[in-house]
Amino acid sequence: MSDGVLDVLRGGLVTSCQAYPGEPMRHPETMAQIAESAVRGGAVGIRAQGVADVSLIHERVAVPQIGLWKVGGDGVFITPTLAHAVVIANVGAEIVAIDGTRRPRPDGRTLSETVRDFRNESSALLMADVGSVADGLAAVEAGVDCLSTTLCGYTDERPKSDGPDLEVLAELVSTVPIPVFAEGRVHTPAQARACADAGAWAVVVGTAITHPATITSWFSAAVGSPQR
Numbered sequence: 001m002s003d004g005v006l007d008v009l010r011g012g013l014v015t016s017c018q019a020y021p022g023e024p025m026r027h028p029e030t031m032a033q034i035a036e037s038a039v040r041g042g043a044v045g046i047r048a049q050g051v052a053d054v055s056l057i058h059e060r061v062a063v064p065q066i067g068l069w070k071v072g073g074d075g076v077f078i079t080p081t082l083a084h085a086v087v088i089a090n091v092g093a094e095i096v097a098i099d100g101t102r103r104p105r106p107d108g109r110t111l112s113e114t115v116r117d118f119r120n121e122s123s124a125l126l127m128a129d130v131g132s133v134a135d136g137l138a139a140v141e142a143g144v145d146c147l148s149t150t151l152c153g154y155t156d157e158r159p160k161s162d163g164p165d166l167e168v169l170a171e172l173v174s175t176v177p178i179p180v181f182a183e184g185r186v187h188t189p190a191q192a193r194a195c196a197d198a199g200a201w202a203v204v205v206g207t208a209i210t211h212p213a214t215i216t217s218w219f220s221a222a223v224g225s226p227q228r
Contacts, residue, residue: 005064005094005125006146006179009202012044013192014066014181016206017057023213028052032060034210039063047183047204051091058092066127066204067093071106078129078150081107082114082121089124097148100128100139101155112142119143127181131155136172136180147172148181148204163191166198173199 015038019025025034031053035046039061047066048057054067067088068079079085079098088096096118100111109117115126128139131151139147152168153160164186172180179201186192187208195203207214 006201008064009045009181010179011196012202013042014045014047014202014204015039015041015043015209016047016183016204017053017210018047018049018206019211025212028056032056035061038209045202047097047206051087054088054093055091064094065092066095066097067091068097068129076101076103076105080105082109082117083107085114085118085126086121089118089122093124095125095127095146096122097127097129097150098144099151100130100142100144100147101132101135101151102138103155110142111139111144115143129183130168130172132157133168133171133175136168136176140176140178144178146179146181146201147176148183150183150204152184154184161185163187164195166194169195169200170198 017031017034031048035057045064046057046061048054049068049070057065069084069088071077071080076099085096085098125145127146127148128144129148129150130136130139136147149165149169152158152165164182164184169182181202181204182195182200183204186203186205192203192205
Protein backbone atom coordinates (compact mmCIF):
# COMPACT_ATOMS: atom_id res chain seq x y z
CA MET A 1 0.00 0.00 0.00
CA SER A 2 1.56 3.27 -1.06
CA ASP A 3 1.46 6.52 0.80
CA GLY A 4 -0.88 7.70 -1.96
CA VAL A 5 -3.74 6.82 0.37
CA LEU A 6 -2.52 9.47 2.79
CA ASP A 7 -2.25 11.97 -0.05
CA VAL A 8 -5.95 11.43 -0.84
CA LEU A 9 -6.85 12.28 2.75
CA ARG A 10 -4.60 15.32 3.10
CA GLY A 11 -6.43 18.53 3.91
CA GLY A 12 -9.83 16.87 4.05
CA LEU A 13 -12.53 15.62 6.37
CA VAL A 14 -12.70 12.00 7.49
CA THR A 15 -16.09 11.01 8.86
CA SER A 16 -16.19 8.46 11.65
CA CYS A 17 -19.20 6.18 11.22
CA GLN A 18 -19.64 4.29 14.47
CA ALA A 19 -22.48 3.48 16.85
CA TYR A 20 -22.24 2.42 20.48
CA PRO A 21 -23.27 -1.11 21.53
CA GLY A 22 -27.00 -1.38 22.18
CA GLU A 23 -27.98 1.55 19.97
CA PRO A 24 -30.62 1.20 17.24
CA MET A 25 -28.08 2.31 14.61
CA ARG A 26 -25.57 -0.41 15.55
CA HIS A 27 -25.86 -2.31 12.27
CA PRO A 28 -23.45 -2.65 9.33
CA GLU A 29 -26.08 -1.64 6.77
CA THR A 30 -26.88 1.54 8.71
CA MET A 31 -23.21 2.45 9.08
CA ALA A 32 -22.62 1.81 5.39
CA GLN A 33 -25.50 4.09 4.45
CA ILE A 34 -24.15 6.81 6.73
CA ALA A 35 -20.74 6.40 5.13
CA GLU A 36 -22.23 6.78 1.67
CA SER A 37 -24.05 9.92 2.76
CA ALA A 38 -20.87 11.33 4.31
CA VAL A 39 -18.99 10.84 1.06
CA ARG A 40 -21.74 12.67 -0.81
CA GLY A 41 -21.27 15.52 1.63
CA GLY A 42 -17.56 15.78 0.95
CA ALA A 43 -15.81 13.31 3.25
CA VAL A 44 -12.52 12.20 1.72
CA GLY A 45 -12.31 9.17 3.98
CA ILE A 46 -14.29 7.05 6.43
CA ARG A 47 -13.32 5.71 9.86
CA ALA A 48 -15.29 2.68 11.04
CA GLN A 49 -15.05 -0.15 13.52
CA GLY A 50 -15.77 -3.83 13.51
CA VAL A 51 -15.28 -6.53 10.91
CA ALA A 52 -18.78 -6.40 9.42
CA ASP A 53 -18.93 -2.60 9.21
CA VAL A 54 -15.47 -2.21 7.70
CA SER A 55 -16.12 -4.96 5.17
CA LEU A 56 -19.46 -3.57 3.97
CA ILE A 57 -18.25 0.04 3.86
CA HIS A 58 -15.29 -1.13 1.79
CA GLU A 59 -17.77 -2.46 -0.75
CA ARG A 60 -19.94 0.67 -0.77
CA VAL A 61 -17.56 3.64 -0.90
CA ALA A 62 -14.52 4.36 -3.02
CA VAL A 63 -12.69 6.61 -0.56
CA PRO A 64 -10.01 5.26 1.79
CA GLN A 65 -11.17 3.75 5.05
CA ILE A 66 -9.51 3.83 8.46
CA GLY A 67 -10.61 0.61 10.09
CA LEU A 68 -10.40 -0.51 13.69
CA TRP A 69 -11.79 -3.14 16.03
CA LYS A 70 -12.90 -2.12 19.51
CA VAL A 71 -12.64 -4.87 22.10
CA GLY A 72 -14.11 -3.87 25.45
CA GLY A 73 -13.97 -0.27 26.61
CA ASP A 74 -11.12 0.03 29.08
CA GLY A 75 -7.36 0.11 28.76
CA VAL A 76 -6.02 -0.89 25.36
CA PHE A 77 -9.21 -1.59 23.40
CA ILE A 78 -8.76 0.00 19.94
CA THR A 79 -7.51 -2.84 17.72
CA PRO A 80 -5.62 -4.15 20.75
CA THR A 81 -3.66 -7.01 19.22
CA LEU A 82 -1.81 -7.93 16.05
CA ALA A 83 -4.48 -10.50 15.22
CA HIS A 84 -7.23 -7.86 15.32
CA ALA A 85 -5.18 -5.53 13.12
CA VAL A 86 -4.57 -8.20 10.47
CA VAL A 87 -8.26 -9.11 10.28
CA ILE A 88 -9.30 -5.47 9.82
CA ALA A 89 -6.75 -5.03 7.04
CA ASN A 90 -7.92 -8.20 5.34
CA VAL A 91 -11.55 -7.06 5.18
CA GLY A 92 -10.68 -3.87 3.35
CA ALA A 93 -9.26 -1.11 5.53
CA GLU A 94 -6.54 0.78 3.71
CA ILE A 95 -5.39 2.18 7.05
CA VAL A 96 -5.66 0.22 10.30
CA ALA A 97 -5.96 2.28 13.49
CA ILE A 98 -4.41 0.68 16.55
CA ASP A 99 -3.88 1.77 20.12
CA GLY A 100 -0.65 3.72 19.92
CA THR A 101 -0.15 4.40 23.61
CA ARG A 102 2.73 3.06 25.69
CA ARG A 103 0.40 0.91 27.80
CA PRO A 104 0.79 -2.90 27.93
CA ARG A 105 -0.99 -4.66 25.08
CA PRO A 106 -3.20 -7.72 25.66
CA ASP A 107 -1.13 -10.04 23.49
CA GLY A 108 2.11 -9.11 25.25
CA ARG A 109 3.69 -7.54 22.18
CA THR A 110 5.25 -4.11 22.29
CA LEU A 111 4.01 -1.55 19.79
CA SER A 112 7.25 -1.96 17.84
CA GLU A 113 6.76 -5.72 17.66
CA THR A 114 3.16 -5.24 16.57
CA VAL A 115 4.22 -2.92 13.76
CA ARG A 116 7.05 -5.23 12.67
CA ASP A 117 4.86 -8.32 12.59
CA PHE A 118 1.98 -6.51 10.90
CA ARG A 119 4.31 -5.54 8.04
CA ASN A 120 4.88 -9.23 7.42
CA GLU A 121 1.14 -9.85 7.18
CA SER A 122 -0.30 -6.87 5.33
CA SER A 123 0.47 -3.94 3.04
CA ALA A 124 -2.12 -1.71 4.75
CA LEU A 125 -0.92 1.40 6.54
CA LEU A 126 -0.89 1.71 10.33
CA MET A 127 -2.30 4.64 12.28
CA ALA A 128 -1.39 5.01 15.96
CA ASP A 129 -4.16 6.46 18.12
CA VAL A 130 -2.22 8.33 20.80
CA GLY A 131 -3.03 10.08 24.06
CA SER A 132 -0.03 12.37 24.42
CA VAL A 133 3.03 13.78 22.70
CA ALA A 134 5.16 11.10 24.38
CA ASP A 135 2.89 8.42 22.92
CA GLY A 136 3.25 9.96 19.49
CA LEU A 137 7.04 10.08 19.63
CA ALA A 138 7.18 6.44 20.75
CA ALA A 139 4.79 5.41 17.97
CA VAL A 140 6.92 7.13 15.36
CA GLU A 141 9.93 5.28 16.72
CA ALA A 142 7.93 2.05 16.44
CA GLY A 143 7.45 2.67 12.73
CA VAL A 144 3.78 3.57 12.24
CA ASP A 145 2.70 5.48 9.14
CA CYS A 146 0.60 8.19 10.78
CA LEU A 147 -0.74 9.39 14.12
CA SER A 148 -4.13 10.47 15.42
CA THR A 149 -4.96 12.39 18.59
CA THR A 150 -7.92 10.07 19.22
CA LEU A 151 -6.99 9.12 22.79
CA CYS A 152 -6.01 12.55 24.13
CA GLY A 153 -8.04 13.02 27.29
CA TYR A 154 -8.91 9.33 27.52
CA THR A 155 -5.73 8.11 29.24
CA ASP A 156 -4.23 9.38 32.47
CA GLU A 157 -1.71 11.62 30.71
CA ARG A 158 -3.93 14.47 29.53
CA PRO A 159 -7.00 16.21 30.95
CA LYS A 160 -10.13 15.87 28.84
CA SER A 161 -10.60 19.23 27.14
CA ASP A 162 -13.99 20.55 26.03
CA GLY A 163 -12.87 20.42 22.42
CA PRO A 164 -10.00 18.86 20.48
CA ASP A 165 -6.58 18.78 22.14
CA LEU A 166 -4.99 21.44 19.95
CA GLU A 167 -1.91 21.62 22.15
CA VAL A 168 -0.89 18.01 21.53
CA LEU A 169 -1.88 18.28 17.88
CA ALA A 170 0.27 21.34 17.25
CA GLU A 171 3.28 19.93 19.09
CA LEU A 172 3.15 16.64 17.23
CA VAL A 173 2.74 18.39 13.88
CA SER A 174 5.83 20.47 14.57
CA THR A 175 7.86 17.54 15.87
CA VAL A 176 7.21 14.32 13.96
CA PRO A 177 7.95 13.54 10.30
CA ILE A 178 4.71 11.66 9.60
CA PRO A 179 1.09 12.83 9.13
CA VAL A 180 -0.89 13.73 12.25
CA PHE A 181 -4.68 13.46 12.15
CA ALA A 182 -6.91 15.40 14.53
CA GLU A 183 -9.64 13.39 16.21
CA GLY A 184 -11.60 13.65 19.42
CA ARG A 185 -14.30 16.10 20.51
CA VAL A 186 -14.41 18.03 17.25
CA HIS A 187 -18.00 19.19 17.60
CA THR A 188 -18.27 22.27 15.39
CA PRO A 189 -17.00 23.47 12.00
CA ALA A 190 -15.01 26.15 13.86
CA GLN A 191 -13.22 23.48 15.89
CA ALA A 192 -12.51 21.51 12.72
CA ARG A 193 -11.04 24.65 11.16
CA ALA A 194 -8.89 25.19 14.26
CA CYS A 195 -7.50 21.66 13.85
CA ALA A 196 -6.70 22.34 10.22
CA ASP A 197 -5.03 25.61 11.14
CA ALA A 198 -2.94 23.77 13.75
CA GLY A 199 -1.54 21.63 10.96
CA ALA A 200 -3.67 18.49 11.04
CA TRP A 201 -3.11 16.31 8.00
CA ALA A 202 -6.86 15.62 8.04
CA VAL A 203 -9.65 16.12 10.56
CA VAL A 204 -11.75 13.20 11.80
CA VAL A 205 -15.28 14.02 12.96
CA GLY A 206 -17.68 11.41 14.28
CA THR A 207 -20.23 12.27 16.96
CA ALA A 208 -21.16 15.70 15.58
CA ILE A 209 -22.04 14.17 12.21
CA THR A 210 -23.04 10.56 12.75
CA HIS A 211 -24.44 10.19 16.27
CA PRO A 212 -28.07 11.40 16.36
CA ALA A 213 -28.62 10.57 20.04
CA THR A 214 -25.82 12.88 21.15
CA ILE A 215 -26.65 15.63 18.68
CA THR A 216 -30.28 15.53 19.79
CA SER A 217 -29.23 15.77 23.44
CA TRP A 218 -27.30 18.97 22.67
CA PHE A 219 -30.34 20.62 21.15
CA SER A 220 -32.69 19.22 23.78
CA ALA A 221 -30.57 20.72 26.55
CA ALA A 222 -30.36 24.03 24.70
CA VAL A 223 -34.11 24.47 24.43
CA GLY A 224 -34.82 23.06 27.86
CA SER A 225 -36.98 20.17 26.75
CA PRO A 226 -39.07 18.86 29.65
CA GLN A 227 -38.45 15.41 31.05
CA ARG A 228 -40.86 12.85 29.69
